[in-house]
Amino acid sequence: MSHSDTLEALAAAGIPAPVKPLLSVEGLTRVYGKRIGCADVSFDLWPGEVLAIVGESGSGKTTLLNCISSRLTPTCGTVHYRMRDGASADIYKMAEAERRYLMRTDWGFVHQNSIDGLRMTVSAGANVGERLMAVGNRHYGNIRNTAIEWLSRVEIDEDRVDDQPRTFSGGMRQRLQIARNLVTEPRLVFMDEPTGGLDVSVQARLLDLLRGLVSDLGLAVIVVTHDLAVARLLSDRMIVMKEGRVIEAGLTDRVLDDPRAPYTQLLVSSILQV
């Protein structure tokens, strides 16, 4: 029996095929001289799973996110990613070109500051189209139509397609970043404080949108946030960091409703209600 026959037989019997982790992080450490960025972080992320990383300022959240997404080289530790063909690849042993391709197609990165995630002086449509061109799309009309489709999916009016993002509000820029990232149908999206710096009502709208997209597209997401309400709303699992280390991890509602570590209890008790 071939592998696919086996899977079919399992599916026919109502038994889901065994799923393997999409991402495996092991012993990931990054030091800046004598200062610890993050230390000895390990976890698995499964397809479609949303993981929130929370912790106070300077606890190493961004460092960790950047090390996982290969934007920053770790001092030690490994990150394995399951490629679309099912093979597991060590992202730090990949050829540079292969890693770049992965980052532009199968991964997305939504930055806190839209200036880091958008090209401010090209049109909104071109911002979205750029990643399509990176995967080999050459037909201008198709690229433009897909871009318009994605803009409308993130609730940006079609008539803004030729405007530059510098003319957009903060909330619109974040939505444009999301469209730009999701257009290539990535399987894994990294987000660093995606709602940071936005008004509460704008945040709520962005969160609605993200929740919908994550469940419709079955995206795996690693989201860094200092806002426990965002973690509660978006994530399945949570990691709490302090001084570069993971001090508590688990199911999001378990961590928030029954926090164990002294620091997590402090964090949960410092907010009104989540």
Place this chain on the structure above:
Amino acid sequence: MNTLLVASEVKKTFIMHMRGGVELPVVANVSFSLKASSCAVLGGPSGVGKSSILKMLYGNYGTDSGQILVQHHGRHVDVASASPRMVLEIRRDTIGYVSQFLRAVPRVSALDVAAEPLLIRGVAQETAHERARELFAELNLPERLWSLPPATFSGGEQQRVNIARGFITDHPILLLDEPTASLDAANRAVVIDLIARKKAEGAALLGIFHDQDVRTAVADHVIDVSAFAAGKSAA
């Protein structure tokens, strides 16, 4: 009769680090089982640990020691030590839970809140909404509320959305934390009827009910949580 859940020697102590690490022993030696087609009720005074037990069974509270074995997809899984991913799978397919208060997600309609457990299981939206509408109608939730987010609903209206959400699936195990607390007599009777139907379908239910009339109507047996009270002298 088929046993769907066995709790054995389950223990829970809260350590309050914000208050100098004081220990609050809640329950110890919690042992009971839940059988198909029956409804057990957790009894005991306020603060004795009834809700905490339900939350441990649902994986919402951690368990210090002991086991909570559930029959999940035909095998036994220990909720107390299961991975987060397994707990989510158990919630999706095996254990349903009606919490005491609805945690409303902003801007999500009552219909979507109630239909969500079916949507997560891959049921088509139209079918899931249809089922939610049936339950709302049965629970006398005014139709004008169905498409609104429950955040501004009254306590009793929110609770009925919560009940619909809990009863919409055919989970083999259903946990109920005071589902009737804010309901009038007519709607309490609806819930009693819903529970009876779940039992007839073969589910194992475990509930907390303050109203004596509801308890009398639904309980096959009562589990006295005072017997598990931790930290209290065994006088």
